[in-house]
Amino acid sequence: xxxxxxxxxxxxxxxxxxxxxxxxxxxxxxxxxxxxxxxxxxxxxxxxxxxxxxxxxxxxxxxxxxxxxxxxxxxxxxxxxxxxxxxxxxxxxxxxxxxxxxxxxxxxxxxxxxxxxxxxxxxxxxxxxxxxxxxxxxxxxxxxxxxxxxxxxxxxxxxxxxxxxxxxxxxxxxxxxxxxxxxxxxxxxxxxxxxxxxxxxxxxxxxxxxxxxxxxxxxxxxxxxxxxxxxxxxxxxxxxxxxxxxxxxxxxxxxxxxxxxxxxxxxxxxxx
Amino acid sequence: xxxxxxxxxxxxxxxxxxxxxxxxxxxxxxxxxxxxxxxxxxxxxxxxxxxxxxxxxxxxxxxxxxxxxxxxxxxxxxxxxxxxxxxxxxxxxxxxxxxxxxxxxxxxxxxxxxxxxxxxxxxxxxxxxxxxxxxxxxxxxxxxxxxxxxxxxxxxxxxxxxxxxxxxxxxxxxxxxxxxxxxxxxxxxxxxxxxxxxxxxxxxxxxxxxxxxxxxxxxxxxxxxxxxxxxxxxxxxxxxxxxxxxxxxxxxxxxxxxxxxxxxxxxxxxxxxxxxxxxxxxxxxxxxxxxxxxxxxxxxxxxxxxxxxxxxxxxxxxxxxxxxxxxxxxxxxxxxxxxxxxxxxxxxxxxxxxxxxxxxxxxxxxxxxxxxxxxxxxxxxxxxxxxxxxxxxx
Numbered sequence: 001x002x003x004x005x006x007x008x009x010x011x012x013x014x015x016x017x018x019x020x021x022x023x024x025x026x027x028x029x030x031x032x033x034x035x036x037x038x039x040x041x042x043x044x045x046x047x048x049x050x051x052x053x054x055x056x057x058x059x060x061x062x063x064x065x066x067x068x069x070x071x072x073x074x075x076x077x078x079x080x081x082x083x084x085x086x087x088x089x090x091x092x093x094x095x096x097x098x099x100x101x102x103x104x105x106x107x108x109x110x111x112x113x114x115x116x117x118x119x120x121x122x123x124x125x126x127x128x129x130x131x132x133x134x135x136x137x138x139x140x141x142x143x144x145x146x147x148x149x150x151x152x153x154x155x156x157x158x159x160x161x162x163x164x165x166x167x168x169x170x171x172x173x174x175x176x177x178x179x180x181x182x183x184x185x186x187x188x189x190x191x192x193x194x195x196x197x198x199x200x201x202x203x204x205x206x207x208x209x210x211x212x213x214x215x216x217x218x219x220x221x222x223x224x225x226x227x228x229x230x231x232x233x234x235x236x237x238x239x240x241x242x243x244x245x246x247x248x249x250x251x252x253x254x255x256x257x258x259x260x261x262x263x264x265x266x267x268x269x270x271x272x
Numbered sequence: 273x274x275x276x277x278x279x280x281x282x283x284x285x286x287x288x289x290x291x292x293x294x295x296x297x298x299x300x301x302x303x304x305x306x307x308x309x310x311x312x313x314x315x316x317x318x319x320x321x322x323x324x325x326x327x328x329x330x331x332x333x334x335x336x337x338x339x340x341x342x343x344x345x346x347x348x349x350x351x352x353x354x355x356x357x358x359x360x361x362x363x364x365x366x367x368x369x370x371x372x373x374x375x376x377x378x379x380x381x382x383x384x385x386x387x388x389x390x391x392x393x394x395x396x397x398x399x400x401x402x403x404x405x406x407x408x409x410x411x412x413x414x415x416x417x418x419x420x421x422x423x424x425x426x427x428x429x430x431x432x433x434x435x436x437x438x439x440x441x442x443x444x445x446x447x448x449x450x451x452x453x454x455x456x457x458x459x460x461x462x463x464x465x466x467x468x469x470x471x472x473x474x475x476x477x478x479x480x481x482x483x484x485x486x487x488x489x490x491x492x493x494x495x496x497x498x499x500x501x502x503x504x505x506x507x508x509x510x511x512x513x514x515x516x517x518x519x520x521x522x523x524x525x526x527x528x529x530x531x532x533x534x535x536x537x538x539x540x541x542x543x544x545x546x547x548x549x550x551x552x553x554x555x556x557x558x559x560x561x562x563x564x565x566x567x568x569x570x571x572x573x574x575x576x577x578x579x580x581x582x583x584x585x586x587x588x589x590x591x592x593x594x595x596x597x598x599x600x601x602x603x604x605x606x607x608x609x610x611x612x613x614x615x616x617x618x619x620x621x622x623x624x625x626x627x628x629x630x631x632x633x634x635x636x637x638x639x640x641x642x643x644x645x646x647x648x649x650x651x652x653x654x655x656x657x658x659x660x661x662x663x664x665x666x
Binding site: 054055056059061072077102103105107130131133134152153154155158161176179181 | 277285433452454547549551552560563565566
């Protein structure tokens with residue numbers, strides 16, 4: 001069992017939903033990213049998705065596009081991010097998922113990338129533009145190193161695709177709440193809870209929901225039926241509003257604390 | 273033919289977010305059906321003939337041939353197609369498919385604006401809603417085409433992210449598609465993108481090569497020795513090359529945009545200067561840094577100003593079937609000028625890259641050899657750029 005599995009089973013035994021927070025590594029710089037990671041953990045994040053910036057983030061809305069640009073301008077790169085993770089891992093056991101686009105991983109060399117990621121203390125890899133059909137060459141290495149390969153499902157995925165992800169995926173299933181790019185939204189697709197229930201029929205993996213969750217109320221609602229709620233763009237926007245890095249770290253902590261408290265107030269009902 | 277998942281050797285495939293996978297599988301199935309459907313093929317041929325104005329001539333460029341004192345040069349006159357470039361071949365095929373799939377909204381990316389115009393044209397003709405994504409830099413340098421798209425009733429969405437060129441227009445089109453995937457048809461203009469686009473666009477464009485092959489045989493009684501075409505994403509080159517792939521005597525040359533020179537770093541020669549990577553849904557040669565970030569490109573020709581290339585061309589390069597060379601901005605502008613002066617034909621700056629290679633190649637070949645060059649588009653759209661570049665004043 002790796003850190004992701006352990007975390008989900010611990011939460012399950014308490015009937016709780018995980019709070020997964022997304023930040024872009026290197027925004028505003030890697031030193032601050034390490035501080036943000038610590039405050040996220042202290043404030044109640046259960047898992048962290050660490051975004052690896054890419055020059056052409058075509059699955060992302062404006063907020064994460066901006067974050068990626070800032071990170072790349074500050075020189076964030078895969079080896080530097082992994083170095084930061086290795087440092088951070090010395091005194092933290094929070095599950096860490098590298099979240100990004102395939103090309104930077106592919107270019108680095110999948111064998112080398114997975115070896116270094118695993119050694120640094122990464123627990124899972126999620127590539128937004130890598131569906132199960134194309135994941136063979138990555139999974140060959142992630143499987144060998146005990147890294148989870150996490151896949152997405154979307155409102156457009158049919159039963160066949162849910163089965164495919166159930167067969168190939170590890171860690172948890174990331175259910176994309178809406179058709180669209182990342183970013184805050186007012187409302188979700190109808191019957192989101194029914195869609196999550198549909199996914200559960202085909203897999204015993206935990207089901208997390210992300211894309212567009214931006215308020216404690218929304219996170220609490222997701223917590224009433226899913227195994228994880230992922231918050232990304234909203235967290236980045238909270239930090240964008242502060243000028244000083246120290247202030248960014250502080251606000252991230254306060255925001256995540258509010259999300260967590262709202263989620264703790266609900267009891268999850270698992271429907272299949 | 274690619275494998276079932278759309279791979280040409282190690283290239284191609286479908287590297288997209290899950291939300292789009294069902295749409296691509298639906299598209300693949302729909303295309304698989306029409307491909308074998310005689311009524312679809314009849315209808316496609318009908319519109320190519322009656323609406324796009326095919327077939328286009330294979331024109332013997334006599335004065336250019338005399339001037340270069342080498343191989344005989346034939347121009348495949350795609351510039352004479354309706355809308356002024358080969359792009360209409362593909363958009364006619366795809367719009368007929370979109371209609372069968374009952375999609376009422378069309379989106380497309382465009383660089384030079386030729387694919388945007390060709391998309392807006394078929395959308396107008398068939399009464400569909402149309403939005404075109406175009407980088408801000410391209411909007412400025414191809415303003416004539418922006419006006420055309422607007423007159424055709426399309427909404428032009430100006431893209432200000434990244435390098436503000438074709439690559440960023442494609443990012444934005446993909447973002448739109450993932451949001452409105454249920455009612456929107458994404459009309460990709462090149463042999464790039466995820467499966468089935470590279471195969472489908474190639475098939476629709478291969479009318480170019482089918483005609484050229486027949487015409488060359490009729491004119492000379494044999495096959496050409498060389499085919500030359502410019503390569504950005506690669507649709508005009510694949511369209512010309514594909515029907516000749518099995519003719520081993522026919523040599524194929526793809527001409528990439530060398531911009532300010534391959535050594536300057538400011539170019540768009542993805543095959544010659546790139547490494548294998550994944551962008552916009554497929555694996556192919558890609559201009560990128562050693563951390564896998566996509567590099568900014570430069571070419572005087574907006575339609576070639578793209579960091580990638582169609583996956584099948586990467587495959588054919590590795591096979592040694594297509595030979596790649598490049599032409600600089602300067603060589604392309606000079607070629608445009610020469611063709612205008614000796615043949616009375618002003619090619620698009622994109623196509624002028626192919627002509628530039630012909631200017632180097634023809635004199636090295638014996639006079640009984642022939643070259644077919646794809647004149648993929650006409651140059652009207654480039655007059656501002658060329659005038660400024662060559663210092664032509666009013």
